[in-house]
Structure formats: structure tokens, C-alpha cells
Amino acid sequence: MRRRLGRTLRTPMGVAAAAAVVFLVLAAVFGPILLGSKAAAVDTDAINQNAGHGHLLGTDALGRDIAARVVVATRLSLELALGAAAIGVTGGVLLGVAPALVGRRLGRLLTAAVGILVAFPSLLFVLFLATIFGVGAGGAMMAIGLALVPPMARLVQNLTASVAGSDYVAAARVLGVGRFRMMTRHLLPNIVEPCVLFAANATAGSLGAFAGLSFLGLGVQQPDYDWGRLLNEQLNRIYVNPLAAIAPGAAVVLTGLMLGLVGEALAHAGGRRAFGAAPVTGGAAPARAPQADTGALVEVRDLHVGFAGGRAAVRGVSFSIAPGEAVGLVGESGSGKSLTGLALADLLPASATATSETLVAPKPGTGTAMVFQDPMTSLNPALRVGRQLSEVAEVHRRAPRKQAWRRAVERLAAVGIPMAERRAKQRPHEYSGGMRQRAMIGMGLMGEPKLIIADEPTTALDVVVQRQVLDLLAEVRRDSGAALLMISHDLGVVAQVCDRVLVMYAGAIVEDLPVADLFTGARHPYTRALIGAIPTMATDLGTELATIPGRPPEPGERIAGCSFAPRCDRAADRCRAEAPQPVATGDGSSVACWFPVVVQEAIG
Numbered sequence: 001m002r003r004r005l006g007r008t009l010r011t012p013m014g015v016a017a018a019a020a021v022v023f024l025v026l027a028a029v030f031g032p033i034l035l036g037s038k039a040a041a042v043d044t045d046a047i048n049q050n051a052g053h054g055h056l057l058g059t060d061a062l063g064r065d066i067a068a069r070v071v072v073a074t075r076l077s078l079e080l081a082l083g084a085a086a087i088g089v090t091g092g093v094l095l096g097v098a099p100a101l102v103g104r105r106l107g108r109l110l111t112a113a114v115g116i117l118v119a120f121p122s123l124l125f126v127l128f129l130a131t132i133f134g135v136g137a138g139g140a141m142m143a144i145g146l147a148l149v150p151p152m153a154r155l156v157q158n159l160t161a162s163v164a165g166s167d168y169v170a171a172a173r174v175l176g177v178g179r180f181r182m183m184t185r186h187l188l189p190n191i192v193e194p195c196v197l198f199a200a201n202a203t204a205g206s207l208g209a210f211a212g213l214s215f216l217g218l219g220v221q222q223p224d225y226d227w228g229r230l231l232n233e234q235l236n237r238i239y240v241n242p243l244a245a246i247a248p249g250a251a252v253v254l255t256g257l258m259l260g261l262v263g264e265a266l267a268h269a270g271g272r273r274a275f276g277a278a279p280v281t282g283g284a285a286p287a288r289a290p291q292a293d294t295g296a297l298v299e300v301r302d303l304h305v306g307f308a309g310g311r312a313a314v315r316g317v318s319f320s321i322a323p324g325e326a327v328g329l330v331g332e333s334g335s336g337k338s339l340t341g342l343a344l345a346d347l348l349p350a351s352a353t354a355t356s357e358t359l360v361a362p363k364p365g366t367g368t369a370m371v372f373q374d375p376m377t378s379l380n381p382a383l384r385v386g387r388q389l390s391e392v393a394e395v396h397r398r399a400p401r402k403q404a405w406r407r408a409v410e411r412l413a414a415v416g417i418p419m420a421e422r423r424a425k426q427r428p429h430e431y432s433g434g435m436r437q438r439a440m441i442g443m444g445l446m447g448e449p450k451l452i453i454a455d456e457p458t459t460a461l462d463v464v465v466q467r468q469v470l471d472l473l474a475e476v477r478r479d480s481g482a483a484l485l486m487i488s489h490d491l492g493v494v495a496q497v498c499d500r501v502l503v504m505y506a507g508a509i510v511e512d513l514p515v516a517d518l519f520t521g522a523r524h525p526y527t528r529a530l531i532g533a534i535p536t537m538a539t540d541l542g543t544e545l546a547t548i549p550g551r552p553p554e555p556g557e558r559i560a561g562c563s564f565a566p567r568c569d570r571a572a573d574r575c576r577a578e579a580p581q582p583v584a585t586g587d588g589s590s591v592a593c594w595f596p597v598v599v600q601e602a603i604g
């Protein structure tokens with residue numbers, strides 16, 4: 001949080017927000033100390049004077065200096081606005097999270113009550129409450145604060161409901177995490193950003209509301225004064241001394257803007273996005289060259305992807321894919337496979353920073369198609385499947401709506417969706433898992449992809465459907481001539497579909513070999529260990545499955561020498577001291593290992 005705040009403070013928005021805070025705090029703290037007596041000094045010889053004569057904005061009906069009064073009023077105006085916002089935000093958060101903490105019936109009642117209160121016009125609500133609490137600053141603060149509770153509660157309820165549907169909340173629930181802990185650990189931290197923004201807007205809004213109430217005579221009473229009261233006092237002289245009336249009004253508006261800016265900067269620095277940080281295009285994406293000099297379709301040189309705090313997840317990956325080639329990217333969970341694929345498709349999360357010497361890949365959207373593991377989360381549940389496909393043609397090919405729909409139906413039929421015309425009108429939840437994956441592939445085919453990136457496309461499917469989807473990918477490749485980057489931890493799947501395999505470990509490619517050599521000719525001890533860990537029909541049921549001892553390094557963990565050395569039974573001193581670089585082994589393969597397995601030795 002502190003680091004993010006530091007980073008935000010270096011942006012133009014952060015600098016402006018910090019300047020606004022300093023300015024407001026100085027005016028609120030030192031205004032009454034330095035100008036309090038001048039603002040209170042009655043001068044019967046200088047009543048209702050215009051600007052000038054030693055009074056920047058003139059004087060009021062008792063000859064008091066208006067400029068000094070505007071500055072002095074900053075403290076009370078801000079205190080009241082912050083007080084009302086604190087009441088509104090605290091009440092709103094409590095009422096907003098209550099339905100999730102209390103029983104279902106009471107929860108529904110609370111949700112309905114908030115719904116009714118939100119429907120009540122807020123101005124009328126404030127006036128109604130102000131008359132209940134009575135005339136005066138305290139009553140006005142309660143009225144404005146309480147009027148902020150229903151919209152804040154509604155916001156918190158809606159955000160909590162969306163976060164509550166996420167996989168990690170479900171997982172926490174399964175683990176038996178209690179309601180209160182769920183709220184404080186899993187739900188509230190994920191809705192901070194919109195809540196901070198709301199709080200800042202609420203403070204700015206209450207500033208205006210106080211000015212309104214004081215202006216109507218319901219707010220701050222004599223001898224106290226806030227900007228609203230000053231505005232009230234000077235408005236009848238606006239044609240005689242306009243500056244005196246404009247200054248308190250301008251103070252309200254400018255302070256409101258500054259508070260908005262401060263809220264924006266705070267939310268940026270401290271908030272986590274709601275809805276589980278949806279990936280967005282263009283997190284700091286590496287520069288792309290339009291065409292590879294080598295004739296390769298994909299050319300990646302020295303790709304690094306990292307996150308805040310020096311957490312390097314991809315550490316210098318280089319590879320190429322020829323037109324029409326099918327390449328598998330395998331490795332343990334967390335080795336950086338998905339991030340490599342996302343970098344190619346320009347889909348890295350906004351929090352990722354990527355650099356590379358070269359990054360050539362077909363244009364995302366039309367030239368590159370993406371197939372994800374869980375098509376349920378990649379297809380919009382609210383849209384008909386056909387519509388989602390046709391949108392691609394409308395956006396990328398500027399096809400008329402009817403024509404785009406026809407193409408969508410045709411593509412759905414091409415990927416084996418039966419009764420495509422009727423099915424196109426259905427929504428994703430009406431499809432089975434395999435059909436959704438087919439629809440996703442169909443969506444990729446709406447353009448004319450030269451590259452299909454499939455990230456664990458069959459992991460969520462049963463073996464029969466898995467086979468069908470793999471066959472479909474093979475068929476699509478045959479028909480379209482597209483290349484394939486198949487990301488998977490399943491060597492069997494990769495062996496069925498791909499021509500070549502890239503083995504990733506701890507963010508780097510440790511071996512690149514033809515698929516034909518995968519099971520017999522692998523040279524890297526890690527590739528061999530991966531293969532050794534696959535159970536086969538011949539595996540003895542009585543013996544324990546082979547596993548790779550130890551764990552891979554965490555992203556960003558400093559690695560001296562070879563990253564696999566601590567888990568490798570062939571490791572020698574050199575492995576622990578010096579990182580091996582990929583060395584070509586003649587047949588287009590390469591291996592990054594000081595002591596690669598000699599193939600003869602392996603066979604023997």
C-alpha cells in the first residue's frame with residue numbers, strides 16, 4: 001500500500017491531490033489562528049464596503065472582513081462535511097454488509113429496506129431529517145450523514161454480491177471460513193476502491209449540502225459560520241459586491257473538486273479492483289514489431305514479465321513458431337506459461353510489466369485467437385452465444401449485423417454445434433462444457449486466425465469431450481492453416497496435438513524439442529522428471545507415483561545458478577553457481593543444462 005501510494009504521488013494526479021490536501025489542511029488549521037480575530041473584528045465605520053480599501057473582498061453588514069471569514073470558514077465547513085461523510089460511510093458499510101452476516105430472512109428485509117430508502121429523493125430526505133434533528137450544525141450533520149447511508153449501503157451490497165460470487169470466496173466458504181472473517185478478509189478488501197471513491201464524492205456532496213442547508217437557514221447558526229452561511233449573508237448584495245457572494249460559492253465548488261481528486265488518488269493507491277481484477281489489454285506490453293525477419297509467425301526474444309515488488313514471473317523467454325506449426329508449452333503450475341501466452345495476445349493484466357527484445361505475433365482479435373480453460377468465464381453469460389460471435393465480425397470486419405449473424409451460425413456449425421441456428425440464440429449456461437469450448441473456438445474462427453493460443457483448453461473437460469475438442473483443434477488447423485500454441489501441463493495432450501514442445505521451468509524455457517523425441521529423447525533432467533511423473537498403463541499399482549522433490553522457486557526469488565538445481569539429482573557445483581543458457585543440439589532442439597542427459601544413456 002505504502003509503495004503504491006508513493007507511486008501514485010509521482011503521477012500528475014497524485015501531485016495535484018497532495019497539493020490539494022496540503023492547501024486545505026493549511027487553510028483549515030492556520031486560517032482561524034491567523035485570521036480569526038480579523039474575521040471577527042466589527043468595524044462600524046466600514047459597513048458593507050465593496051472590494052478594496054484594505055478588504056480584498058469587501059466587508060459585511062458589521063464591517064467584518066469577508067476574505068478573512070471565507071478562509072476561517074474552511075475549518076468548520078470541512079469538519080461538518082467530513083463528519084457527515086463519516087456517518088454516511090460507516091452506516092452505509094455496516095448496513096451494506098449486514099445482509100451477508102445476518103440470516104437470510106433478515107438479510108432480505110434489510111436489502112428491501114435499503115431499496116426503498118434509495119428510491120426516496122435524497123434532497124427531500126435531507127430536509128425531512130433536518131427538520132427532525134432540528135435547526136443547527138449538529139442536526140444538519142446528522143441529516144446529511146444519514147441521507148448518505150442508503151446509497152452507500154446499496155453500493156456495498158452490490159459490490160459484495162459480485163465479489164461473493166467469485167471462485168476464491170467459494171473456496172474460502174468450502175474451507176469453513178466464518179462470516180465475519182469472510183467479510184473482513186475476502187469481501188471488503190476487494191471493494192475498497194469504489195468505496196473510497198464514494199466516500200470522497202460523499203464528502204464533496206455534503207459540502208454542497210451544508211452550503212444549501214446553511215443557505216436556507218437550517219444549517220450553521222450565528223455566531224458560527226460556514227461557507228453556506230457566508231453565501232446566504234452576501235447573496236442579497238450580489239449586484240453591489242459580486243465578489244463577496246461568489247467567493248464562498250467558489251470555495252465550495254473548488255474544495256469539492258479537490259476532494260474528488262484526493263479520493264481518486266487514494267482509491268488508485270490503496271484500492272484493489274472489485275470483481276477480481278479482470279485482465280485488461282495492454283498492461284505495460286512490450287513493443288511489437290510488425291513482421292519477423294526470419295519468416296517465423298511468432299518471434300519472441302528475451303521476454304520478461306514481472307509484477308510489483310520485483311516479482312519476476314517470466315525471466316527471459318525466447319522462442320519462435322513457424323506458420324502452421326503446433327507448439328506445446330508445458331511445465332508445472334506457476335512456471336509462467338499463461339503469462340507468456342497472454343503477452344503474445346496482448347492480454348497481460350494491467351499490473352504486469354513486460355519487456356522484450358523482439359515480440360512478433362499476429363494481431364490480437366483477428367490474427368490471433370485465444371481459447372481459455374474455462375469458457376464459462378470467457379463467454380458473457382448475459383449475451384446469446386451467436387451474438388457474441390457475430391460481434392467479432394461486426395467490430396473487426398465491419399460486417400452488417402445480419403451478415404455477421406449468418407457467419408456466426410456458420411462458424412458454430414463448423415465447430416460441430418448441432419442445430420447451430422437454434423443454439424446460436426441460446427445463452428452460455430444452456431451449453432454443456434464441451435459445447436462452450438467449441439463455441440469459444442468458433443469465436444476465434446470469426447476472424448482469420450494465423451495463430452491459436454489455447455491455454456489449458458481441455459483441463460475442465462472429461463476425456464471423451466477432451467478428445468473431441470482436440471480433434472476439433474486439429475481440424476481447424478488443417479482447414480485454416482493456423483499455427484497453435486498449446487499451453488498445458490498435460491504432456492499427453494501436447495504429444496497428441498503438437499509438433500514441438502517447449503518446457504518451461506521457473507519462468508524460463510529449459511528445453512525445446514520435437515514432440516517425437518519427448519518421451520525418449522528429452523535431455524533436460526526436469527523434462528525427464530515430468531515424463532517420469534506420468535502414470536502409464538504399465539505403472540505398478542502398488543508403487544508410489546514418482547514426484548519431483550522440492551518446489552519451484554517463487555516469482556522474484558533470487559536464483560543463483562540453475563533454477564532446477566535444488567531439485568535435480570544430477571546437479572553439481574557448477575549448476576549451483578552459474579545459470580546455463582539454452583544450447584542448440586543440432587536437430588533444432590535446445591537445452592539449458594550443464595549436464596544434460598545423454599540420450600543413449602537414457603535409452604540404455
Ligand SMILES: Nc1ncnc2c1ncn2[C@@H]1O[C@H](COP(=O)(O)OP(=O)(O)OP(=O)(O)O)[C@@H](O)[C@H]1O
Pocket residue numbers: 307313331332333334335336337338339340349351489555
Ligand atoms: N495478476 C498477477 N499478479 C501477480 N502475480 C501473478 C499474476 N498472474 C500470474 N502471477 C504469477 O506469475 C507466475 C506465473 O503465472 P502463470 O499463470 O503464467 O503460470 P502457469 O505456468 O500458467 O500456471 P498454471 O498452469 O497454474 O496456470 C505465478 O507464480 C503467479 O503467481
